[in-house]
Amino acid sequence: MIAFFQSSIFANLAYIFASILFIFGLKMLSSPETAQRGNLVSASGMLIAILVTLAQNEIIAYEYLLIALIGGLIVGVLASSLVKMTSMPELVALFNGFGGIASLLVGVAEFINPSISTLIQIIAISFTVLIGGITFSGSLVAFGKLSEIISGKPLILFGQRFVLSALLFVALLLVIELIISTGLLNISSQTILFTLIGVTLILGVLLTAPIGGADMPVVIALLNSYSGLAASSAGFVINNNVLIVAGALVGASGLILTNIMCKAMNRSLSNVLFGGFGAAPSSSEESGQIQGEVKPITAEDAYLILEAANSVLVVPGYGMAVSQAQHVVRELGELLEDNGCEVKYAIHPVAGRMPGHMNVLLAEANVSYDVLAEPDDVNPLMDTVDVCIVIGANDVVNPDARENEGSPIYGMPVIEVDRAKTVFILKRSMAAGFAGIDNPLFLKENSRMLFGDAKESISTLVSEFKT
Amino acid sequence: MESQALLVLLLFVLVLSIFLGFELINKVPSTLHTPLMSGANAISGITIVGALLASGGEGTFSSILVGTFAVFFASINVVGGYLVTNRMLKMFKKK
Numbered sequence: 091m092i093a094f095f096q097s098s099i100f101a102n103l104a105y106i107f108a109s110i111l112f113i114f115g116l117k118m119l120s121s122p123e124t125a126q127r128g129n130l131v132s133a134s135g136m137l138i139a140i141l142v143t144l145a146q147n148e149i150i151a152y153e154y155l156l157i158a159l160i161g162g163l164i165v166g167v168l169a170s171s172l173v174k175m176t177s178m179p180e181l182v183a184l185f186n187g188f189g190g191i192a193s194l195l196v197g198v199a200e201f202i203n204p205s206i207s208t209l210i211q212i213i214a215i216s217f218t219v220l221i222g223g224i225t226f227s228g229s230l231v232a233f234g235k236l237s238e239i240i241s242g243k244p245l246i247l248f249g250q251r252f253v254l255s256a257l258l259f260v261a262l263l264l265v266i267e268l269i270i271s272t273g274l275l276n277i278s279s280q281t282i283l284f285t286l287i288g289v290t291l292i293l294g295v296l297l298t299a300p301i302g303g304a305d306m307p308v309v310i311a312l313l314n315s316y317s318g319l320a321a322s323s324a325g326f327v328i329n330n331n332v333l334i335v336a337g338a339l340v341g342a343s344g345l346i347l348t349n350i351m352c353k354a355m356n357r358s359l360s361n362v363l364f365g366g367f368g369a370a371p372s373s374s375e376e377s378g379q380i381q382g383e384v385k386p387i388t389a390e391d392a393y394l395i396l397e398a399a400n401s402v403l404v405v406p407g408y409g410m411a412v413s414q415a416q417h418v419v420r421e422l423g424e425l426l427e428d429n430g431c432e433v434k435y436a437i438h439p440v441a442g443r444m445p446g447h448m449n450v451l452l453a454e455a456n457v458s459y460d461v462l463a464e465p466d467d468v469n470p471l472m473d474t475v476d477v478c479i480v481i482g483a484n485d486v487v488n489p490d491a492r493e494n495e496g497s498p499i500y501g502m503p504v505i506e507v508d509r510a511k512t513v514f515i516l517k518r519s520m521a522a523g524f525a526g527i528d529n530p531l532f533l534k535e536n537s538r539m540l541f542g543d544a545k546e547s548i549s550t551l552v553s554e555f556k557t
Numbered sequence: 558m559e560s561q562a563l564l565v566l567l568l569f570v571l572v573l574s575i576f577l578g579f580e581l582i583n584k585v586p587s588t589l590h591t592p593l594m595s596g597a598n599a600i601s602g603i604t605i606v607g608a609l610l611a612s613g614g615e616g617t618f619s620s621i622l623v624g625t626f627a628v629f630f631a632s633i634n635v636v637g638g639y640l641v642t643n644r645m646l647k648m649f650k651k652k
Contacts, residue, residue: 155613182594210560335570
């Protein structure tokens with residue numbers, strides 16, 4: 091009986107079962123009612139896959155792997171329970187990078203294992219190292235940018251594209267040399283592999299460094315997709331179906347998210363990756379003078395307008411995350427509702443630093459997810475909205491995207507807040523958004539600027555309501 | 558011949574899984590983008606299966622060492638990924 095549990099036929103059947111659980115888990119993750127159970131289903135698939143692998147008679151020594159497993163468990167538990175919700179983007183990026191490096195190391199371990207590798211395995215190892223390395227260093231750069239260890243601005247090196255294509259060419263040469271070993275380079279295959287690893291790590295950095303903070307949601311989704319592809323590729327190294335299936339599912343879901351993010355910015359993927367958006371000078375000066383003046387408003391006057399409003403639409407952006415204003419925003423929303431006003435939240439897909447960033451923050455503050463609306467839902471009803479409160483969002487509410495053909499963001503689907511009767515814009519100063527573009531919204535007739543820290547401004551509004 | 562047949566089979570599985578993936582998550586409400594991403598990220602930690610085999614299986618000292626590091630990173634990815642996803646999803650409530 092014990093022999094059966096150690097057999098590869100049992101393991102393979104269990105892997106199929108685990109794959110089914112992953113598929114159902116992902117399916118359930120795409121609906122709010124079932125998402126939490128879906129995550130558990132997928133986690134139990136993972137547990138089954140790990141336990142079955144540990145029972146295999148291929149595994150002869152447990153001391154090292156148990157130490158590593160327990161170490162990883164402790165780090166994982168601590169990191170996931172201690173992190174603040176506002177730091178979620180960088181944590182997701184970091185975990186993603188760890189998945190990439192793990193796949194890379196699996197490829198390396200198979201390569202330096204003396205048991206002879208087949209040609210197919212060598213090809214698979216090359217791909218695993220290539221994708222895993224890019225995922226790892228790319229995710230670390232994304233982590234650095236999101237946690238503001240390094241500047242979030244697009245970093246364009248001189249001759250970036252040239253260096254990038256030269257390195258890609260070198261990587262390709264190394265892969266070919268590994269596969270057919272022409273002996274032209276006159277170095278050992280291990281040296282080639284390690285050179286390849288070095289090249290992929292630099293590639294990951296060069297691919298991520300030029301991408302600005304506002305484009306981060308796209309990059310995170312793309313790196314997520316890569317980590318799946320790396321795992322899938324590692325599946326070819328060890329001839330294992332569950333790695334291929336699970337990795338491909340992740341690769342596909344990451345690509346879908348990437349596509350959604352690109353569409354939300356009306357830009358192509360290559361434009362996001364190589365465009366160096368925000369580094370180019372803004373063209374708004376030549377394309378017609380912006381007319382009007384900035385009209386500041388005090389929190390006390392804003393309160394009077396809000397008190398009389400029947401419908402309020404809150405549009406959060408990255409600024410809400412920075413000032414941690416989500417809890418006071420929810421409090422204000424509740425007070426408005428008690429006052430007989432209808433409150434909704436309009437969330438642009440690329441608001442914040444990762445896909446769904448604002449939704450997570452508002453959920454943390456206990457806002458019901460059915461009042462969180464997408465731009466397509468709120469835009470048709472915008473004319474009936476009394477007050478729009480824009481909190482630290484800029485580019486996603488820029489009317490230039492509809493009106494100014496010369497604007498770099500022309501054509502991007504935005505939340506059309508300027509059509510509401512009154513717009514409050516909470517902002518720390520008159521600085522441009524992350525894309526570095528002027529925003530004529532601030533100068534519109536119905537716009538009122540509420541300067542200051544978003545959290546403090548809203549707290550003042552809340553206390554006005556309470557008195 | 559046998560390794561070629563295996564390759565074709567594995568490629569077949571890969572192609573079908575990619576299509577399945579696209580079909581599965583075609584329509585995700587943006588509310589769930591972050592949990593979907595971190596949940597998928599945890600699944601990509603499946604590479605831990607390969608890591609366990611490399612760390613506990615036969616091999617040289619260096620291949621076992623590399624495999625052990627792979628286990629460490631993959632298990633952070635798996636454990637942390639699932640826990641953090643669960644923590645986020647717990648907050649999504651309808652009132």
